[in-house]
Amino acid sequence: MMEFYAQRRDKLREIINQKGLSGLLVSSPVNRYYLSGFELHDPQCNESAGMLVIHASGDDWLMTDPRYETAASKVWPKDGLFIYTSPRIQQIREFLAGLRLPVLGFESRAMSVDLHLELKDHVGLTPVKGLVEMLRLIKDKQEITLMEASCRLNHEVFALVPGLLQPGRTEREIAWDVEKLFRERGASELAFATIVGVNANAAQPHAMPGSTVVEEDCLVLVDAGARLDDYCSDQTRTFWVGQHPTDAFKRTMDMVREAQDLGIQALRPGLPASRAYAVVKEFFRGHFVDTHFTHGLGHGVGLETHEAPSLGPHDEVVLAPGMVITVEPGLYYPDWGGIRWEYMLLVTEDGSRIL
Numbered sequence: 001m002m003e004f005y006a007q008r009r010d011k012l013r014e015i016i017n018q019k020g021l022s023g024l025l026v027s028s029p030v031n032r033y034y035l036s037g038f039e040l041h042d043p044q045c046n047e048s049a050g051m052l053v054i055h056a057s058g059d060d061w062l063m064t065d066p067r068y069e070t071a072a073s074k075v076w077p078k079d080g081l082f083i084y085t086s087p088r089i090q091q092i093r094e095f096l097a098g099l100r101l102p103v104l105g106f107e108s109r110a111m112s113v114d115l116h117l118e119l120k121d122h123v124g125l126t127p128v129k130g131l132v133e134m135l136r137l138i139k140d141k142q143e144i145t146l147m148e149a150s151c152r153l154n155h156e157v158f159a160l161v162p163g164l165l166q167p168g169r170t171e172r173e174i175a176w177d178v179e180k181l182f183r184e185r186g187a188s189e190l191a192f193a194t195i196v197g198v199n200a201n202a203a204q205p206h207a208m209p210g211s212t213v214v215e216e217d218c219l220v221l222v223d224a225g226a227r228l229d230d231y232c233s234d235q236t237r238t239f240w241v242g243q244h245p246t247d248a249f250k251r252t253m254d255m256v257r258e259a260q261d262l263g264i265q266a267l268r269p270g271l272p273a274s275r276a277y278a279v280v281k282e283f284f285r286g287h288f289v290d291t292h293f294t295h296g297l298g299h300g301v302g303l304e305t306h307e308a309p310s311l312g313p314h315d316e317v318v319l320a321p322g323m324v325i326t327v328e329p330g331l332y333y334p335d336w337g338g339i340r341w342e343y344m345l346l347v348t349e350d351g352s353r354i355l
Contacts, residue, residue, distance in 0.1 A: 002037070002075060002076070002077075004037075004142075005034075005035055005036050005037050005075070008034060008035050008135065009035050009036075009054055009060060011135055012024065012035065012054055012131060012132060012135060013054060013055075013056060013058065015131050015134065015135075016054060016056050016105070016131070017056050019105070019128065019131070020103065021056060021103050021104070021105045021126065021128070022055075022056050022101035022102050022103045022104055022124075023053055023054055023055045023056050023099070023101045023104050023105065024052075024053075024054045024104070024105040024106070024107075024128065024131060024132075025051055025052070025053055025096070025104055025105065025106045025107070025111075025125075026051060026052040026053075026054060026107060026110075026132065027048065027051045027106065027107055027110045027111050027115075028107050028109070028110035028132070029041055029042045029048075029049065030303045030304055031107065031110070031132040031133070031136075032049075032050065032051065032052050033230070033303065034132060034135075034136055034303060035052055035054065035132065036052060036062060036075055036076060037075040038050070038062060038064075038068075038071065038072055038075050038076060039064075039068065039071070040230055040303065049064060049068055050062060050063050050064030050065070050068060050072070051063050051092075053096070053099065053101075053104075055099070055101070056101075059080075060080055061080050061081070061082055061099075062076045062080060062081055062082070063081075063082045063083075063084060063092060063095065064081070064082075064083060064084075065083065065084055065085065065088065066083055066085065069081070069083055082095050089115070089118045092119075093118060093119055093122050093123065094122075096119065096122070096123045097122045097123055101123070101124065102124045103124055103126050104123055104124055104125055104126065105125075105126050105127070105128040105131070106125050106126070106127060106128065107128065107129075107131075107132075108127035108128065108129055109129060130308070133307065133308050136302060136303070136307065136308070137300065137308055137309065137317070137320070137322075137323055138320060138321075138322035138323060139302060139322050139323070139324055139346075140322070143231065143302065144322070144324070144346060146228070146229050146230070146231040147231045147232075147233070147301070147302070147324055147344075147346075147355060148355055149228055149229065149231075150225075150226065150227070150228040150229070150231045150232060150233040151233050151235075151344055151355040153182065153185055153186065153187060153226055153228050153233065154224070154225060154226060154233035154234075154235050155235075156185060157178065157181045157182055157185065157224065157226070158222075158224070158235060158237055160181055161174075161178065161222055161224075161237070161239070162239060164177050164178070165214055165220050165239055165241050166214060166241075167213075167214050167215055167216045167241065168213060168214065169213065169214050170209075170210070170211050170212065170213055170214075171196040171197065171198055171201065171207075171209035171210050171211070171212050171214075172196075172209045172210060172211060174196045174209070174214070174220075174222070175193075175194040175195075175196045175209040178194045178196075178222065178224050179194060182224070182226040186228060187226035187227060187228050188227050188228070188229075188230075189226070189227045190224070190225065190226055190227070191225035191226055191227050191232035191233060191234060191305045192225060192232075192234070192305045193208075194209065194222070194223070194224040195207050195208075195209070195221065195222065195223035195224070195236075196209040196220065196221070196222050197209075197220070197221040197337070197338070198212045198213070198214055198215075198218055198219070198220050199212070199215075199218050199219060199336065199337045200334060200335065200336060200337055201337070202219060202220070202221035202238065202332075202337040202338040202339070203332040203333055203334045203335075203336075203337055203338040204332075204338070205294065205295055205330060205332065205338070205340070207221070214241055215241070216241065216242045217240075217241065217242035217243070217244050217245075218240075218241050218242065219238060219239065219240055219241070219245075219249055219337045219339070220238070220239050220240075220241060221236065221237075221238045221239075221337070221338060221339070221340060222236065222237055222238075222239070223235070223236040223340070223342070224236075225305060230303060231302060231303060232301050232302065232303070232304065232305045233301070233344065234301050234305050234326055234342065234344060235342050235343070235344065236328055236330075236340045236341060236342035237341065237342075238253065238256075238338075238339040238340060238341060248333075248336060249337075249339070252331050252333075252339045253339050253341075255284070255287055255289065255331065256329050256330060256331055256339050256340065256341050257341055258283070259280045259283050259284060259329040260280075260327055260328075260329050260341055260343070262279055262280060262283055263276055263277075263279055263280045263297055263298075263311075263327045263329060264327055264343070264345065264352060264354070266279045267319060267325075267327070267345065267347060267351060267352040268319065268347075268350070268351050268352070269318075269319055269320050269321055269347060269348075269349065269350075270318060270319065270320075271318065271319045272315075272316050272317070272318055272319075273309045273310065273311045273312070273315040273316070273317045273318070273319060274311075274312065274313055274314060274315050274316060276297055276298075276311050276319070276327075277296060277297040277311050277312055277313055277315075278313070280293070280297050280329050281293060281297075281313070284329075284331070289331055292331040292332050292333060293329060293330065293331055293332075294330075294332055295330065296310055296311050296312035296313070296315075297311040297312070297327060297328070297329060298310075298311040298325050298326035298327045298328050298342075299311065299325065299326055300323065300324060300325050301324050301325065301326060301344055302324060309323065309325065311325060311326075311327070319347050320347060321347055321348055321349050322346075322347065323346070323347040324344060324345070324346050324347075324355070325344070325345055325347065326342055326343065326344050326345070327342070327343055327345060328340055328341065328342035328343075329341070343355075
């Protein structure tokens with residue numbers, strides 16, 4: 001397994017050398033995990049489990065503190081570990097300076113301003129964006145297998161969701177039951193906080209479950225996902241509770257599902273991500289409802305629920321085989337609710353495949 005991560009670091013090393021960097025300081029938790037298998041999450045936003053130094057010549061280092069020494073030793077050679085104690089920043093600064101890397105890239109989206117200020121006068125820091133994310137765009141065979149399993153779990157849970165949507169139950173109660181279903185079936189955690197929106201609340205794409213109660217003959221939007229073996233799933237379904245869906249619900253559902261079909265049909269290698277969005281936006285515009293489509297068509301999924309690429313109006317990433325993305329058009333009306341329907345798809349050599 002250690003060799004598996006070493007191969008990823010070697011691919012990154014090629015990029016580092018192409019960019020003329022002496023190395024890359026990796027402080028993003030998810031990128032750290034992708035390259036080493038060490039700690040997918042930091043303890044909290046103001047505390048780090050550690051960083052990687054990916055050296056242009058191959059002498060890589062994992063820096064962490066004594067709490068993680070045992071865990072780090074399981075995935076990283078001991079002679080490449082630097083264990084810092086207090087004063088933490090001073091020891092990190094002296095260690096990095098001692099490596100004598102004249103042009104050390106750092107992840108500008110992940111490093112705090114405070115840490116940068118502590119290091120910049122002692123280490124030759126150069127901001128970079130998206131070097132590891134560039135590798136993560138394309139999932140390898142093992143990642144695809146894991147994501148298929150995560151999606152199977154999601155489909156299994158969503159098959160049980162209609163039974164939770166009983167009149168008198170609150171959004172919050174339903175969200176808790178969804179979380180329990182995922183965890184009882186092997187998920188280590190939720191991929192994100194479950195969204196449950198009843199009627200008008202469903203017009204908020206990221207509605208927070210509250211005390212609103214399911215009624216007879218109402219709509220309920222549920223967006224949920226789980227982390228299984230470190231990889232995320234993400235799906236949305238909109239349900240009608242009762243026997244008499246309104247004409248507005250049926251008409252909007254038909255448009256959303258047709259738009260999704262068009263978006264999926266458009267997916268293929270070589271297509272700019274923004275073009276997939278445009279296909280759906282143009283369809284909605286033709287029905288004079290495009291102003292009610294208020295977000296992108298989808299996003300990448302993997303170790304994070306939202307990662308590159310973004311299927312939005314300005315993303316010019318070109319789709320390629322191995323990308324895993326969502327297609328989730330929605331229409332939202334604050335006076336009565338919203339409808340969204342979401343699939344996760346794998347971009348293939350000749351199109352795409354629903355996971």
